[in-house]
Amino acid sequence: MKQASLAHIAVVVAVLAAVPLLTASNVVLNFLVVALLIALVGQGWNVLGGYGGQYSFGHAAFFGTGAYVSAILQTRYGVNAWAAFALGIAGGALVGALIGALTFRSGLKGSYFALVTLAFAEVLRILASVAPITGAGVGILITLDLRPQAFQFQSRAPFYWIILALLAVSFLIVRLIEQSRFGAWLVAVRENEEAAKAVGVNTQRVKLAAMTISAAITAAGGAFYAQYFLFVDSGIAYGPWISIEALLAPIVGGIGTTFGPLLGALVVKMLGELTKLVTGDAPGLDLVIYGGVLILIVAFAPRGIAGLIADLRLRFARARPRLRERAHG
Amino acid sequence: MAEPLLRLERVCKRFDGLLAVDNASFAVEAGRITALIGPNGAGKTTLFSIISGFLTPSEGHIFHGGAEITGMPPHLLARRGIVRTFQVAQPFAGLSVHENIAIGAHLSRRARADALAAAAEVASAVGLGDLLGRPAASLTVAGRKRLELARALAAGPELLLLDEVLAGLNPSEVAAMVPIIRALAERGITILMIEHVMQAVMRLAEHVFVLAQGRIIAEGAPQAVVDDAVVIEAYLGHGAAARLSAAGGAHV
Numbered sequence: 001m002k003q004a005s006l007a008h009i010a011v012v013v014a015v016l017a018a019v020p021l022l023t024a025s026n027v028v029l030n031f032l033v034v035a036l037l038i039a040l041v042g043q044g045w046n047v048l049g050g051y052g053g054q055y056s057f058g059h060a061a062f063f064g065t066g067a068y069v070s071a072i073l074q075t076r077y078g079v080n081a082w083a084a085f086a087l088g089i090a091g092g093a094l095v096g097a098l099i100g101a102l103t104f105r106s107g108l109k110g111s112y113f114a115l116v117t118l119a120f121a122e123v124l125r126i127l128a129s130v131a132p133i134t135g136a137g138v139g140i141l142i143t144l145d146l147r148p149q150a151f152q153f154q155s156r157a158p159f160y161w162i163i164l165a166l167l168a169v170s171f172l173i174v175r176l177i178e179q180s181r182f183g184a185w186l187v188a189v190r191e192n193e194e195a196a197k198a199v200g201v202n203t204q205r206v207k208l209a210a211m212t213i214s215a216a217i218t219a220a221g222g223a224f225y226a227q228y229f230l231f232v233d234s235g236i237a238y239g240p241w242i243s244i245e246a247l248l249a250p251i252v253g254g255i256g257t258t259f260g261p262l263l264g265a266l267v268v269k270m271l272g273e274l275t276k277l278v279t280g281d282a283p284g285l286d287l288v289i290y291g292g293v294l295i296l297i298v299a300f301a302p303r304g305i306a307g308l309i310a311d312l313r314l315r316f317a318r319a320r321p322r323l324r325e326r327a328h329g
Numbered sequence: 330m331a332e333p334l335l336r337l338e339r340v341c342k343r344f345d346g347l348l349a350v351d352n353a354s355f356a357v358e359a360g361r362i363t364a365l366i367g368p369n370g371a372g373k374t375t376l377f378s379i380i381s382g383f384l385t386p387s388e389g390h391i392f393h394g395g396a397e398i399t400g401m402p403p404h405l406l407a408r409r410g411i412v413r414t415f416q417v418a419q420p421f422a423g424l425s426v427h428e429n430i431a432i433g434a435h436l437s438r439r440a441r442a443d444a445l446a447a448a449a450e451v452a453s454a455v456g457l458g459d460l461l462g463r464p465a466a467s468l469t470v471a472g473r474k475r476l477e478l479a480r481a482l483a484a485g486p487e488l489l490l491l492d493e494v495l496a497g498l499n500p501s502e503v504a505a506m507v508p509i510i511r512a513l514a515e516r517g518i519t520i521l522m523i524e525h526v527m528q529a530v531m532r533l534a535e536h537v538f539v540l541a542q543g544r545i546i547a548e549g550a551p552q553a554v555v556d557d558a559v560v561i562e563a564y565l566g567h568g569a570a571a572r573l574s575a576a577g578g579a580h581v
Binding site: 179180184185187190191192194196197198200201202 | 402419
């Protein structure tokens with residue numbers, strides 16, 4: 001698969017950055033902030049799942065840790081919001097490294113790995129719903145303080161640019177991975193772990209590093225969520241919904257590609273909005289839609305929308321000379 | 330006498346009740362091609378997996394240039410220069426031929442460009458130069474065997490463990506592969522090969538070990554080994570050597 005160049009990344013980010021200049025609609029901006037947030041969370045999943053082939057069902061563990069660490073540090077310890085944001089990322093990375101060390105050392109693969117990551121996230125959710133420090137069942141409300149120093153803004157545009165900047169950084173991280181020896185080793189682990197070992201790849205360490213990076217990116221999404229909505233509880237932070245969003249975006253968009261998570265997040269979120277328009281706000285219906293989309297993608301476009309586009313382009317390139325012949329003939 | 334490149338000392342491997350490798354001791358001298366032959370199920374691949382770190386022996390010791398390497402994981406052994414191929418080719422199926430070989434080359438090269446350049450060189454040395462851009466999954470059996478060899482080679486081995494790289498090839502493909510393997514030995518790579526294609530063993534190997542039911546039953550120059558009555562009986566059954574020499578006598 002062709003890798004995204006720096007120029008591609010620059011164009012995509014520039015186009016997205018212009019959106020708030022074209023519209024002041026809060027509905028549009030709110031939609032895009034949430035879509036880019038899911039894209040970021042999905043990019044985290046993509047590093048481990050798309051490039052490394054380790055399918056996690058529990059990325060909520062990292063998202064939630066990012067959100068909670070940031071919220072707790074601000075509300076209970078008076079830490080500056082930006083510093084709390086950074087520490088939230090570090091906390092998520094740490095949880096990723098811990099879960100990675102435990103699961104990979106015990107040799108868990110495939111569906112076993114998926115189930116155990118799901119279990120870790122659920123354990124954290126239940127702990128967070130009873131522990132006093134996380135606000136137990138009530139959750140944490142971050143005090144309103146609409147100043148940039150407090151990572152809070154009057155309008156949605158600054159939030160939008162910040163989540164876009166975070167996503168841009170994630171594009172660059174993925175590109176760095178693609179171009180590095182670590183990335184080659186990570187893909188080798190995905191393709192054939194035994195063969196990778198035979199040519200000197202320390203597969204445990206590669207997987208652990210990928211999980212740590214993956215967790216850090218997803219935790220950045222969680223910490224951003226806390227700042228944007230100023231509220232966190234156990235169901236939001238560690239709930240299965242975010243684990244599903246995290247894997248749905250890259251799978252729909254194109255697994256193991258730079259832009260797959262963004263593409264997938266936009267498509268899935270748009271579908272979600274459309275269903276709401278058609279059916280009203282019936283609870284759980286968006287999940288039904290997600291399930292349907294996932295089945296269609298897995299059945300008809302296993303490489304996601306990005307793969308579908310590549311196939312169509314190839315078919316078009318092959319068909320073009322024939323069309324020209326027909327036009328001349 | 331100098332320490333051999335690889336030495337096995339009374340290596341045993343037990344799978345529950347089954348003794349797959351039984352007290353195997355042998356040595357591979359540096360700079361030559363050594364073959365490990367034996368009937369199906371003799372434990373050859375198990376022994377390879379032990380040497381390359383994929384299995385740990387139940388008993389015994391393995392030395393690499395005098396240093397004990399028993400129980401070391403595969404990636405550390407590969408870094409020491411002991412690299413294996415797999416009997417059933419194990420390509421990185423989703424990657425191109427070029428990328429497959431580059432993974433091997435990355436062992437000693439950090440930069441992507443260096444690894445890709447080295448991979449292209451290795452590919453032409455084993456006759457894959459024209460297939461660099463092809464997906465590994467699209468290769469024929471012969472192509473996969475070459476890829477298996479190329480990837481191991483790109484890792485820069487001192488001791489190359491070839492597990493039946495000729496199996497499944499037709500006679501002309503075998504004939505094409507033999508000079509490639511010999512060229513590797515001439516470049517100074519020590520080779521230990523498991524092989525069933527006896528014609529190739531006779532042409533390539535300087536020293537042969539015969540493994541049967543987990544035990545080393547004979548060793549020596551290729552011709553001496555195939556004439557050995559014990560070896561013939563291991564392959565063809567008890568009394569076969571006597572019958573063969575009687576039949577051979579009748580024909581002459």
